[in-house]
Amino acid sequence: MTQPFPTDALTRSMTEVVDALHSSAFAATLVRLIQQQVAFDCALLLGVGQRPVYLYDNLNHQRALLFDRYLTSHFSQDPFMLALDQGLGAGVWTLAQVSQGRLDPEYRHHFYQATGWQEEVGLILPVRGGLTLMLFLGRLDKRSPLSRDELARLEAIFPLVHSLCRQQWRQETPLLAQSSAQPDSASLKSAVEQAMASVGGDRLTRRERQVAELLLQGLDTEAIATALGIGGGTVKNHRKHLYAKLRLGSRAELFSFFLNHLIAAPDGGEPTA
Known part of the structure; x- marks a missing residue:
């Protein structure tokens, strides 16, 4: 039987999430709310459109x-992404449900x-027309598998999480990473x-990155x-190839991609060899 969520804890956690609406602290606060219900080691939140x-x-x-x-190439093999392309609806889904036991060996590796x-x-x-969020919750090998009771708790809190996310991302504005960092000018x-x-990781050649x-x-x-020191036609070919590799359609999308990379890249985005 599913244990009831303590009223005082629920009220406190909900208040924190509501207070964080439309701020950079929202996503982290929402994840903490969920983790009070079911323990997970990792959380990843993505907005899904063309990429x-x-x-x-x-x-x-x-x-x-x-x-x-993942963000430059392997997402295309993600069973959740594939299922979403095939019409997977709103809700809580396990890997076993979406993969149906047919997980791509390369992606598994x-x-x-x-x-x-x-x-x-x-x-x-x-959350709105043309935008779906995907919140991934992962457990490392030190934890036991998800129980039916834990899955039921996630399903019970899903409507609240869904409503809060619709409020957070209801505006037709470009998606940016939820970062609260305030670096100085030198940093x-x-x-x-x-x-x-x-930018682009190892998906791009040295010239494409230039x-x-x-x-x-x-x-x-x-x-x-x-x-x-190259021809204009060569530049156009490099631009075409880098857009294709990063699944971008324009310079504006490249700017959006870069902004998220800048905000989110680990350690300030150290160069890839």
Whole structure:
């Protein structure tokens, strides 16, 4: 039988989340509310449209994989993403439910074995037309599997979580990571430089990343060609390839991608070798 959520704890936690609405503290506060109901080691929040947009995580183990691998390529093999493309509805879903026992071996190796996640639950949260949030809750191998009682508790709190997320992201504004960091000017300059040098992770070649950096600085095709000593047609080819690899359709989407990378990248976005 599902144990009732203590009224005083529920009131306190709900108050904290409501107070955090429309602030950078919202996602972390919401995750803490959920973790009072069911213990998880890891949480990852994404906005899903044409490609996933990073919003929040509390990962402490293998966090760099999220930015170097998952957000640039492996998300396309994620069983939750695949199920969402096929019409998966709002609710609480386990990995077993969405994969139906057919997990891509490459994805199992690059994500589950690499990160140590042994259990995963996804909360599918449509918040407005064209935008669905996916909140992933993961357990590392030190924890026992999710019980029926724990799953029932997640399902019981889902309507509250869904309503709060609709309030937080109801406006038609660009999605940005939920970061409360306030760096000084020197730290910000360093973070921007490092993020420029690492945008796209190892999905991009050295030349494609150079083109991306110059695009982000506002240079046009001719100026980029002059700066790099290559032809304008070559610049266009590099731009086409980097957009395809990052699943972007325009310079505006590249800027949005970079802003999230800047805010979210571990250690300020250290360059990828």
